[in-house]
Amino acid sequence: MPHDHHHDEHDHTEPPSDLELRVKALESLLVEKGLVNPDTLNTIIDTYEHKVGPRNGAHVVAKAWTDPEFKQALMTDATEAVASLGYCGRQGEHLMVVENTDDTHNLVVCTLCSCYPWTVLGLPPAWYKSAPYRSRAVSAPREVLSEFGINLDEDKKIRVWDSTSEMRYLVLPQRPLGTEGWSEADLQALVSRNSMIGVELARAPDSGAEASQ
Amino acid sequence: MQRFEHQPQDDEGPVFNAPWEAQAFALVLALHERGLFSWQEWAGALSAEIAEAQAAGDPDLGNTYYQHWLAALETISRQKNFSNTDELARRKSQWHEAYLNTPHGKPIQLSAGDS
Numbered sequence: 001m002p003h004d005h006h007h008d009e010h011d012h013t014e015p016p017s018d019l020e021l022r023v024k025a026l027e028s029l030l031v032e033k034g035l036v037n038p039d040t041l042n043t044i045i046d047t048y049e050h051k052v053g054p055r056n057g058a059h060v061v062a063k064a065w066t067d068p069e070f071k072q073a074l075m076t077d078a079t080e081a082v083a084s085l086g087y088c089g090r091q092g093e094h095l096m097v098v099e100n101t102d103d104t105h106n107l108v109v110c111t112l113c114s115c116y117p118w119t120v121l122g123l124p125p126a127w128y129k130s131a132p133y134r135s136r137a138v139s140a141p142r143e144v145l146s147e148f149g150i151n152l153d154e155d156k157k158i159r160v161w162d163s164t165s166e167m168r169y170l171v172l173p174q175r176p177l178g179t180e181g182w183s184e185a186d187l188q189a190l191v192s193r194n195s196m197i198g199v200e201l202a203r204a205p206d207s208g209a210e211a212s213q
Numbered sequence: 214m215q216r217f218e219h220q221p222q223d224d225e226g227p228v229f230n231a232p233w234e235a236q237a238f239a240l241v242l243a244l245h246e247r248g249l250f251s252w253q254e255w256a257g258a259l260s261a262e263i264a265e266a267q268a269a270g271d272p273d274l275g276n277t278y279y280q281h282w283l284a285a286l287e288t289i290s291r292q293k294n295f296s297n298t299d300e301l302a303r304r305k306s307q308w309h310e311a312y313l314n315t316p317h318g319k320p321i322q323l324s325a326g327d328s
Binding site for chain 2: 093
């Protein structure tokens with residue numbers, strides 16, 4: 001791109017994109033007015049980038065697979081059970097865990113925007129927020145699942161859960177066969193983010209956690 | 214998978230594509246934590262923004278998500294009188310000027326945009 005319109009181009013800094021300027025404008029005004037604290041902003045960013053993530057959800061799932069008492073608590077009141085592991089929501093939303101069984105597969109979507117169980121899964125992947133997923137998860141769930149590589153038996157029911165600002169869902173995948181006697185820590189490696197949204201199954205033990213990354 | 218063009222197929226990849234997305238995200242959470250709006254109000258503002266963008270022809274594939282997020286934040290900031298259109302526009306051009314008035318490599322101070 002030519003820069004011939006600035007004769008003094010060495011003496012200035014190229015302004016960032018319009019979007020960046022809009023964020024800077026808002027942020028500086030909100031901080032100035034005392035409505036937000038810059039330290040709070042940094043803490044939030046750090047938390048969501050580094051601390052919150054699908055590992056939290058994998059911990060919940062692996063614990064449910066190995067600890068019947070925890071699983072019962074989780075199915076009764078997921079918000080509380082998950083909080084007992086230290087994962088607390090920031091928006092006061094409720095969490096419900098939906099369990100995959102031999103008869104039923106669960107799939108989570110937010111048709112209106114992109115409500116998502118952040119505390120246990122971190123931030124949603126781009127496809128979760130896309131219009132095609134948001135509509136097709138409801139209109140053609142079997143097709144969506146097969147695009148993700150899951151081909152379910154015709155007689156297996158699919159339940160689609162539409163998240164809201166008050167209620168978020170986490171899928172409890174079926175524990176893979178051949179993992180009897182595995183430790184909670186080893187089981188966690190089999191639980192992918194996508195399996196907790198319901199677009200994948202938990203990894204088979206022989207596939208290895210690395211192979212499916 | 215051809216229907217999901219912007220889909221990261223690997224797990225746990227970067228969730229923000231640019232720092233401004235993380236800033237906009239954090240601003241909303243911080244304002245909500247101060248009790249300045251309810252999460253229902255926020256979800257309403259965001260879904261209205263998304264619906265409007267779709268109506269205007271945005272294929273809405275997830276890659277414009279934080280643009281909707283930012284637009285909703287501006288809207289709710291006006292509705293709640295945190296700021297207003299004029300003030301936002303003035304501040305934005307002040308930042309723009311600050312960049313133009315700052316030698317390359319030096320930190321950008323808002324005061325450099327005062328004219």
